Amino acid sequence: MDSKFKAIVVENSETIVEMWLKEVGTLKEVNRTATISDEVYKSTNREFVDVIFTSIQTQGSTKAVEAFSEKIINLGWPLSYITDGLQVFRRVTIDFILQQSDRVDTEYISNVLASVDRWVEPIIRILVNEYTGNWENIVSLQRVALQELSAPLIPVIDGITIMPLIGTIDTDRAKLIMESLLQGVITHNSEVVLIDITGVPVVDTMVAHHLIQAAEAVRLIGAKCILVGIRPEIAQTIVNLGIDLTNFPTKSSLKKGFMTALEITNRKVVDVKPDEDSIEKLIESLQGE
Amino acid sequence: MKPQSSCVTIQKEWDIxxxxxxxxxxxxxxxxxxxxxxxxxxAVSELARNIYLYANNDGQIYFDMINTIDGKGLSIIAVDSGPGISDIAEVMQDGFSTSGGLGAGLPGVKRLMDEFDIQSELGKGTKITAKKWVR
Amino acid sequence: MPIPILKLHNYLLISIQTEIDDITAIEFQEDLLDKIYKTGATGVVIDLTSVEIIDSFIAKVLGDVVAMSDLMGAKVVLTGIQPAVAMTLIDLGIHLQNIPTALDLEQGLIKLHQELGD
Known part of the structure; x- marks a missing residue:
């Protein structure tokens, strides 16, 4: 039976292709592919239907399908384009085969349905797998990228390390931040860590809670933590929310925080070439008083 | 392959x-x-110590690996047939202790794990279930 | 097995290497106080680098030991608390406030030296 249907379809491929193209053409708007030029759309459709026929004729050869799906993915077309296209193909083909036959009973219909499904299924499977595989790949790459971005730790000078935080902090990220913060303190042998929250858009009770916990953990492993980059609006929210940061040294800018860190580690910044002129002037002006 | 589940009976201090x-x-x-x-x-240490201290050395801790559609994780069930807890809300408060400890035990366990459930009946015993999921 | 306590000038050095059970912890507390009394040590460093777990009981014993030593005139610094242990303590709600800490044994000794000024 199957081979008989296949023969019908292959013999009348032109007609089926025409019917299919007509139907798929109307789906352009639905699939949000409106930005694609009509020409590209038509030629891709043509290629799509060719791939379907190749697959049917070669008993589900995967090469052509894979190549085609890769192309569609690169074009960035939605998956629904492919699933809709195959649904239309199934509908059109079934209609066509049924029309060709003069004797139509239940058994015949179910045979037709089974055959057509057998042709279309492997194509759907490959295309959907290719698509989702591609997405999964992107998602995992982005996750890795995000983790790398998440909490960099910069040793600036012996004993002082800076951790700039950028973006929203949720519980998962806070845990990650704490882990890399503590690990970093150990690896860099830091006495003082500066956590810079200039790039954190919102500091609510939860974020503050995580920051306080991080600071306490840092203290437990034997280092000090200074919170820097507190913008006026963040200072306001912290006080308005009643968050107690008294045990937690804070500074408005990284610069001030760094100076404090130097003090804690018993160091200071000295100009290599003191500006003697200005000092003399200053002394003179003082004496003049 | 390591065992999927395990059980430790808490009788001596070293069992903790x-x-x-x-x-x-x-x-x-x-x-x-x-x-x-x-x-x-x-968390297990806290649960085991509770059994040792309060449940007349009569309790077990069951460990089960979870591998379901919800994810992978570890389930810990601490069961004892001790005196039971009269006021669960009270023991779940930070700083509450009857033994002169830090009072961090049960609320601490809740914070350390992802899921926490406690059932207790006076005179019959206590069952604490805690789960942690692999992130 | 008891935890060894080493004397160095007027400091006592302790490195906890084994998993501590409750009895060992209590015995250690007694041993240390005894040693402080006998040697008149002014500073103590307890190194916890090899300790993988500190639960609320051990934390309480450590906190007590610090307070008790303080009463006897010996300053205690805890060193080498592992990140995982620190995070677990924070989750437990144990902050060990007022207890001096340092990154490692060396930093701990420097800290004692600075605070005791000798």
Missing amino acids: VGARHVARDMAKTLGFGTVDQARIAT
């Missing part, structure tokens, strides 16, 4: 350490990070 070891080993096998391994082992 034994339970910690089992917890840590299973957490490691499941692929938990070092920090979560420490969290789980510490």
Whole structure:
């Protein structure tokens, strides 16, 4: 039976292709592919239907399908384009085969349905797998990228390390931040860590809670933590929310925080070439008083 | 293949350490990070100590690896047939202690784990279920 | 097995290497106080680098030991607390406030030296 249907379809491929193209053409708007030029759309459709026929004729050869799906993915077309296209193909083909036959009973219909499904299924499977595989790949790459971005730790000078935080902090990220913060303190042998929250858009009770916990953990492993980059609006929210940061040294800018860190580690910044002129002037002006 | 589940009976003080070891080993096998391994082992230590201190050395800690559609994780069930807890809300408060400890035990366990459930009946015993999922 | 306590000038050095059970912890507390009394030590460093788990009981014993030593005139610094242990303590709600800490044994000794000024 199957081979008989296949023969019908292959013999009348032109007609089926025409019917299919007509139907798929109307789906352009639905699939949000409106930005694609009509020409590209038509030629891709043509290629799509060719791939379907190749697959049917070669008993589900995967090469052509894979190549085609890769192309569609690169074009960035939605998956629904492919699933809709195959649904239309199934509908059109079934209609066509049924029309060709003069004797139509239940058994015949179910045979037709089974055959057509057998042709279309492997194509759907490959295309959907290719698509989702591609997405999964992107998602995992982005996750890795995000983790790398998440909490960099910069040793600036012996004993002082800076951790700039950028973006929203949720519980998962806070845990990650704490882990890399503590690990970093150990690896860099830091006495003082500066956590810079200039790039954190919102500091609510939860974020503050995580920051306080991080600071306490840092203290437990034997280092000090200074919170820097507190913008006026963040200072306001912290006080308005009643968050107690008294045990937690804070500074408005990284610069001030760094100076404090130097003090804690018993160091200071000295100009290599003191500006003697200005000092003399200053002394003179003082004496003049 | 390591065992999927395990059980430690808490009778001696040294059993607390034994339970910690089992917890840590299973957490490691499941692929938990070092920090979560420490969290789980510490939570088990607290649960085991509660059995040792309050349940007349009569209790077990069951460990089960979870591998379902919801994810991978470790389930810890501490069962004892001790006196039971009269006021669960009270023991879940930070700083509450009848033994002169830090009072961090049960609320601490809740914070260390992802899921926490406690059932207790006076005179019959207590059952605490805690779960941690692999992130 | 008891935890060894080493004397160095007027400091006492302790490195906890084994998993601590409750009895060992209590015995250690007694041993240390005894040693402080006998040697008149002014500073103590307890190194916890090899300790993988500190639960609320051990934390309480450590906190007590610090307070008790303080009463006897010996300053205690805890060193080498592992990140995982620190995070677990924070989750437990144990902050060990007022207890001096340092990254490692060396930093701990420097800290004692600075605070005791000798």
